[in-house]
Amino acid sequence: TSTTRPYTFLPRPRVGYYGSACWNVESIVRSVVQSNYFTNPANAPGILRMHFHDCFVRGCDASILLDGPNSEKTATPNQSLRGFNVIEEAKTQLEIACPRTVSCADILALAARDFVVLTGGPWWPVPLGRLDGRVSLASNVDLPEPTDSVAVQKQRFAAKYLNTQDLVVLAAGHTIGTVGCGVFRDRFFNYKNTGRPDPTINPNFVPQIQSQCPLNGNAATRVALDLGSEGQFDTSYLNNLRFGRGVLESDQVLWNDPGTRSIVERLLGLQYPFLLFGPEFARSMSKLSLTEVKTGLDGEIRRVCSAIN
């Protein structure tokens, strides 16, 4: 279970933070997001995941964007992140419109929201005023893993003041995007060295994934996390869990565990009191994107997002 965030005497991010210092920050980010969604829709899941990976390590401070031999980017779960060019393009335009004003952490938070909207998801207000961190270490990267149990997933989210509902709702961000075969193949061929697939997978789903990810095939081949709806922000991912069609073990266990299952059922309208996925996703994202934000003297406004000043 999570508690409330500790109170600090620091300014908090707020909507409209930049004011006249950069009055069109939101429209600049939105137009860069739109053009990059048009050229490559896979940027949408790429940036949503990047924002999550940023916020979970040293807070939402753009530490994920820093280059360097041992920066967060080099850690295993971050090697498959995509869309860095989108953030850098927005930063370049913002440095022309309002030099040294808008943080990379704010750009990432806005872009994640705008990409979600383009895939059919909800809009939410994004408070601004996050500062960029100066530290990025691969050794700090401690992200949820695709084989995590529900207990471990809950623990990791609680450490960021996110509760069990936030966990289920945010994991449903997997309604868009794809995963590399190498990440989960064992589960479909040789689950925990049993020589068989995970018995909780729908038997009709097993051959489907096996043919897309053959045993000796390319580990980098990507398959949808939400079968049949990888580009649409909808409840199809939750419905797939219900029928044993979750690709990742960490996703499927959210249905198999009675506690998290009832949240999935409420989101699917199968159990009272109902929860609406769109508004709940907006609410949980608002919490996630304020994780351990830097607002005092502990950060800076980077000039380029890949390097400290």
Ligand code: HEM
């Ligand atoms: C709950 C624990 C979570 C685990 C264990 C997890 C794990 C993963 C894994 C293994 C992948 C595939 C990576 C690859 O092969 O490229 C992935 C992709 C993705 N994750 Fe998560 N994730 C979690 C939570 C989240 C959250 C909270 C969000 C955002 C709200 C998110 C958004 C995404 C998206 C959008 C993709 C697709 C990326 C793409 O297509 O480029 N995930 N996740």
Ligand SMILES: [Ca+2]
């Ligand atoms: Ca960070």
Ligand SMILES: [Ca+2]
């Ligand atoms: Ca979907």
